Amino acid sequence: MKNRKQLLETIIHGIFLVLGLITVGCVLIISIYLVISGIPAIREIGLVDFLFGKKWASTAAEPSYGILPFILTSVYGTAGAIVIGVPIGFMTAVYLAKLANPKVKSVVQGAVSLLAGIPSVVYGLVGMLTLVPAIRILFHVPDGASLLAAIIVLAVMILPSIINVSMTALEAVPKEYEDASLALGATPVETYFRVSVPAAKSGIAAAVVLGVGRAIGEAMAIMMVAGNAPNMPSLFQSVRFLTTAVSSEMSYAADGSLQKQALFSIALVLFLFIMLINATLNFFLKRSKEN
Amino acid sequence: MQNKTISKQRKAYIALMRGLMGISIVLTCALVLFLIGYVLAKGIPNISWELLSTAPSYLSDRIGILPDILNTVYIIFTTLLIVLPLGVGAAIYLTEYAKNKKVVAVIEYAAETLSGIPSIIYGLVGMLIFFQLFGMQTSLLAGSLTLAIMNLPTVMRTTQESLKTVPQSYREGAFGLGAGKWRVIRTVVLPGCIDGVITGCILSIGRILGESAALLFTAGFAHSLNGFFEGLQSSGATLTVALYVYAKENGEFEVAFAIAAILMVLTVFINLSATLVGKYFKNRRNI
Numbered sequence: 001m002k003n004r005k006q007l008l009e010t011i012i013h014g015i016f017l018v019l020g021l022i023t024v025g026c027v028l029i030i031s032i033y034l035v036i037s038g039i040p041a042i043r044e045i046g047l048v049d050f051l052f053g054k055k056w057a058s059t060a061a062e063p064s065y066g067i068l069p070f071i072l073t074s075v076y077g078t079a080g081a082i083v084i085g086v087p088i089g090f091m092t093a094v095y096l097a098k099l100a101n102p103k104v105k106s107v108v109q110g111a112v113s114l115l116a117g118i119p120s121v122v123y124g125l126v127g128m129l130t131l132v133p134a135i136r137i138l139f140h141v142p143d144g145a146s147l148l149a150a151i152i153v154l155a156v157m158i159l160p161s162i163i164n165v166s167m168t169a170l171e172a173v174p175k176e177y178e179d180a181s182l183a184l185g186a187t188p189v190e191t192y193f194r195v196s197v198p199a200a201k202s203g204i205a206a207a208v209v210l211g212v213g214r215a216i217g218e219a220m221a222i223m224m225v226a227g228n229a230p231n232m233p234s235l236f237q238s239v240r241f242l243t244t245a246v247s248s249e250m251s252y253a254a255d256g257s258l259q260k261q262a263l264f265s266i267a268l269v270l271f272l273f274i275m276l277i278n279a280t281l282n283f284f285l286k287r288s289k290e291n
Numbered sequence: 292m293q294n295k296t297i298s299k300q301r302k303a304y305i306a307l308m309r310g311l312m313g314i315s316i317v318l319t320c321a322l323v324l325f326l327i328g329y330v331l332a333k334g335i336p337n338i339s340w341e342l343l344s345t346a347p348s349y350l351s352d353r354i355g356i357l358p359d360i361l362n363t364v365y366i367i368f369t370t371l372l373i374v375l376p377l378g379v380g381a382a383i384y385l386t387e388y389a390k391n392k393k394v395v396a397v398i399e400y401a402a403e404t405l406s407g408i409p410s411i412i413y414g415l416v417g418m419l420i421f422f423q424l425f426g427m428q429t430s431l432l433a434g435s436l437t438l439a440i441m442n443l444p445t446v447m448r449t450t451q452e453s454l455k456t457v458p459q460s461y462r463e464g465a466f467g468l469g470a471g472k473w474r475v476i477r478t479v480v481l482p483g484c485i486d487g488v489i490t491g492c493i494l495s496i497g498r499i500l501g502e503s504a505a506l507l508f509t510a511g512f513a514h515s516l517n518g519f520f521e522g523l524q525s526s527g528a529t530l531t532v533a534l535y536v537y538a539k540e541n542g543e544f545e546v547a548f549a550i551a552a553i554l555m556v557l558t559v560f561i562n563l564s565a566t567l568v569g570k571y572f573k574n575r576r577n578i
Contacts, residue, residue, distance in 0.1 A: 005471060008471075008473065009471055009472055009473055012472075012473045013388055013472075015380070016380055016383055016384040016387075016388050017384060017388065019376075019377055019380030019381045019383075019384055020380070020381045020384030020385060020388070020389065020394075020398055021398065022377055022381060022443070023381060023398055023401040023402045023405055023443060023444065023447070024397060024398055024401040026401070026405060026440050026443065027401045027404050027405060029416075029420065030408065030412070030413075030416045033416050033419050033420060034412070034415075034416060037419060087311075087315070088315045088318055088319065089315075089319075090315075091311050091312045091314075091315035091316070092312070092315045092316050092319050094312060095312040095313075095315070095316050096316075099312070100316075108316065108319070108320060110562065110566070111319070111320055111323040112319065112323075113562055114323060114327075114558060114559060114562055115319075115322070115323055115326075117497050117501065117558040117561065117562055118326065118501070118554075118555065118558055119500065119501030119502075119503065119531050119534075119554050119558070120501065120503065120504075121501075121503050121531050121534045121535045121538075121551075122326075122330060122534070122551045122554055122555065124535070124538070124539075125330075125534065125538050125544075125547055125548070125551055126326060126329060126330065126551075128538065129544065130329070156322060159319065159322075163319070185296075187297065187301070187305055189304075189305045189308050189309060190301065190304070190305060193308055213407055213409075216409070217408075217409025217410070217411065217412075218409070219409065219410070219411040219504040220503045220504050220535060223535075223539065224535070224538065224539055243409065243411045243504075246411055246415060247411055247414075247504060247507065247508075250415070250508055251507075251508070264415070264419075267411075267412055267415050270409070270411075270412065271408070271412055274407060274408060274409060274412070275404070277407070278403065278404055278407040281407070282400070282403065
């Protein structure tokens with residue numbers, strides 16, 4: 001009787017162990033599959049030609065597979081979104097965490113979480129019909145579907161992550177720090193910006209890095225507003241990001257062709273970017289916890 | 292009184308910071324209001340009973356989104372069915388069984404990595420794995436499996452959080468009465484994490500509803516009307532994918548906005564229920 005019970009416990013322990021290890025398995029499988037399917041094309045094209053080639057013409061008679069335009073577009077697009085989105089998100093977070101009265105806070109927080117929940121295709125749709133024509137008219141360019149449109153959409157989409165993570169960090173600042181500063185004669189606003197913000201800087205850095213990750217990984221919204229021509233990045237030109245490069249040709253690239261394999265290689269490059277960003281994020285989160 | 296002692300420079304600094312905060316908060320709120328107002332104003336007039344209750348037909352030149360609605364429901368149901376046991380099980384392992392700190396760290400790091408991977412990569416890898424390895428076709432089932440991996444960290448985290456709030460003394464009490472570990476988990480721990488599971492479900496539903504990039508290559512974009520089991524094996528678009536296809540490929544903006552309005556209302560509803568559920572369980576716990 002006792003043995004049977006022990007056996008049962010062991011089996012159940014084993015089942016839960018397997019369930020616990022599933023996440024690890026998933027990460028391993030995803031990494032391995034991306035590497036295996038991404039390497040062949042890079043081998044055939046050559047790493048330098050692939051990463052630093054300036055021309056992408058996968059369907060031309062003499063195809064050329066250079067993804068520098070995509071890499072640069074992703075970097076510039078993300079940087080642009082950060083430049084616009086972070087100051088707005090950061091200021092909103094400071095206000096909500098420190099100055100807002102509870103009612104205002106709960107209403108705005110609700111609005112922010114709604115912003116986070118809106119599907120990316122809805123952002124894309126609204127951007128396509130408001131932002132794109134607005135850019136065309138305002139800047140007198142032939143087509144408004146451009147890097148600028150993508151940057152603005154991305155800036156809006158990363159706002160919730162930046163606001164929420166910065167707020168959590170700001171709220172975790174010990175009350176004593178602020179009290180000490182107030183007692184020394186600093187006004188509340190001075191205290192929040194010169195004491196609370198520096199104390200929460202790791203958490204705020206984590207918010208920025210999370211925003212970078214969101215922006216670099218977004219595909220569908222950008223697909224609808226960036227125009228998707230494989231140009232070198234320029235603010236008012238139609239551009240293609242790493243993510244949209246994968247999704248725009250995936251549906252028609254023939255199985256086993258070099259074109260399709262090159263798309264997997266792009267995904268691998270994107271994945272490496274994301275892993276790098278995740279590692280940075282973890283670094284800041286850990287430091288923020290230690291503080 | 293106090294203001295007199297503050298120098299002009301400091302006053303300017305304070306005014307500047309206040310101004311910037313004011314602008315940011317107004318901008319954020321205006322953005323949300325604009326998005327909701329614009330989508331609802333453009334979408335609601337286009338929602339009709341015919342749109343909601345029929346399948347698209349070229350013969351009668353009609354667009355209906357009933358198949359897309361059904362596909363969305365099927366995918367949500369199937370994904371939750373797969374992800375709940377996995378996520379809850381993983382969370383139970385982490386909080387109840389795992390003794391080795393390194394194993395816990397590795398699992399948690401893996402979960403964080405999973406939640407950082409963009410959906411387009413899930414779509415791609417899902418396509419590779421489920422098609423090549425398991426010989427599947429573009430189907431709702433392949434889509435659900437992909438989304439299950441995607442939502443695993445969410446369910447795991449919410450369950451873990453709620454397991455942490457189950458008092459240690461409950462477990463000790465049950466052990467003291469002679470219950471085995473499995474019995475303690477079944478009778479004491481599992482009922483305690485129900486709020487985490489429900490929150491995880493709601494968050495996952497929100498994410499599945501909004502997902503498009505991961506589904507495009509795994510679940511496809513057909514609009515045919517299917518029953519549940521038939522649907523699982525055939526290609527089908529969810530509402531979000533349908534929105535994308537109608538807006539980007541077909542230029543049918545009226546339908547796209549109608550779907551966007553439906554999605555917007557659902558998003559509001561999901562957010563509200565997440566907040567309410569959170570409050571309900573918090574109150575119950577405090578009693």
